[in-house]
Amino acid sequence: MENKIRVIVAGALGKMGRETLKAVNADKELELVGAADVKFSDANMKEEGILAGLNIPCYPDLERLINEVKPDVMVDFTNPQAVFGNAKIALQNKITCVIGTTGLKDIELEQLEKLAYANETGVAVIPNFAIGAVLMMKFAREAAEYFSDVEIIELHHDQKMDAPSGTAIKTAELINERWGIRPPRAVRELEKIPGCRGGNLGNIRIHSVRLPGLVAHQEVIFGGPGQSLTIRHDSFDRAGFMPGVVMVIKKMAGRKGLVYGMENLL
Numbered sequence: 001m002e003n004k005i006r007v008i009v010a011g012a013l014g015k016m017g018r019e020t021l022k023a024v025n026a027d028k029e030l031e032l033v034g035a036a037d038v039k040f041s042d043a044n045m046k047e048e049g050i051l052a053g054l055n056i057p058c059y060p061d062l063e064r065l066i067n068e069v070k071p072d073v074m075v076d077f078t079n080p081q082a083v084f085g086n087a088k089i090a091l092q093n094k095i096t097c098v099i100g101t102t103g104l105k106d107i108e109l110e111q112l113e114k115l116a117y118a119n120e121t122g123v124a125v126i127p128n129f130a131i132g133a134v135l136m137m138k139f140a141r142e143a144a145e146y147f148s149d150v151e152i153i154e155l156h157h158d159q160k161m162d163a164p165s166g167t168a169i170k171t172a173e174l175i176n177e178r179w180g181i182r183p184p185r186a187v188r189e190l191e192k193i194p195g196c197r198g199g200n201l202g203n204i205r206i207h208s209v210r211l212p213g214l215v216a217h218q219e220v221i222f223g224g225p226g227q228s229l230t231i232r233h234d235s236f237d238r239a240g241f242m243p244g245v246v247m248v249i250k251k252m253a254g255r256k257g258l259v260y261g262m263e264n265l266l
């Protein structure tokens, strides 16, 4: 097929990066043209690329990769420290960014949006590519119309760097879009162990659990007089994120500016 979308993956040797390489490779409308990961050191780049089953340029340096392969899209699954710098490099080179990495600050999101417009390109920041998670957030927003109290528990594998998860932040933001920011609870709480009531985002409590054996899970618990409603999503395998990743890559073609959340592309 002609005019395939040329894709590179940053963070290619990580858990999500490896899944993304497979998913992009398997899609007829996409062409995997390069991979970046700090683990591809220049000296043993070739061996590591072959080990990862790749027959494409694999560099530790994103800018060098971009200059060589001139991709249309960069997918980023790196870490909260690396993602902003990577996205800046890509946008300045007029490359569409599909960002799965969580932990971007609000100010960084604003800067990426400006940079995207300035370079007439698009950036998608997607806290969760799993359709079930997007539905969980949508249902939570709907439930917020009928309940006025909620807490969020997110549970992840023990390698996760950022807390709370990007999904929990987005969920709280969507609920607060419906509610508006409300005053804190009237009850004067005595928190005998600091932090045990969780984090506070716009007066919604978020609790982060990190344990080996977990992948990515979240419960949104609404409470009302005499009842509660729990909306839960579980990711058991990272393959579950891939239909979303592929769909977002395709839908971002030709878009300009920032898309924050996959619900805006469905």
Ligand SMILES: NC(=O)C1=CN([C@@H]2O[C@H](COP(=O)(O)OP(=O)(O)OC[C@H]3O[C@@H](n4cnc5c(N)ncnc54)[C@H](OP(=O)(O)O)[C@@H]3O)[C@@H](O)[C@H]2O)C=CC1
Binding pocket: 010, 011, 012, 013, 014, 015, 016, 017, 036, 037, 038, 039, 060, 062, 077, 078, 079, 080, 082, 086, 099, 100, 101, 102, 103, 126, 127, 128, 129, 130, 241
């Ligand atoms: N939006 C979504 O649906 C999902 C988002 N995520 C998010 O994606 C991100 C990645 O997750 P995961 O794959 O589990 O993490 P991993 O730690 O497994 O993978 C990250 C990879 O990126 C590499 N890396 C670090 N810095 C750079 C850089 N500057 N350039 C290129 N590569 C770099 C890391 O190398 P090294 O280990 O040597 O640092 C590592 O190989 C996280 O922020 C996570 O929260 C995860 C799942 C789903």
Ligand SMILES: O=C(O)C1=N[C@H](C(=O)O)C[C@H](O)C1
Binding pocket: 102, 127, 128, 129, 156, 157, 160, 164, 165, 166, 167, 168, 215, 216, 217
């Ligand atoms: O780090 C992960 O694993 C995940 N991160 C994303 C988040 O922070 O919400 C998405 C998913 O929960 C997996």
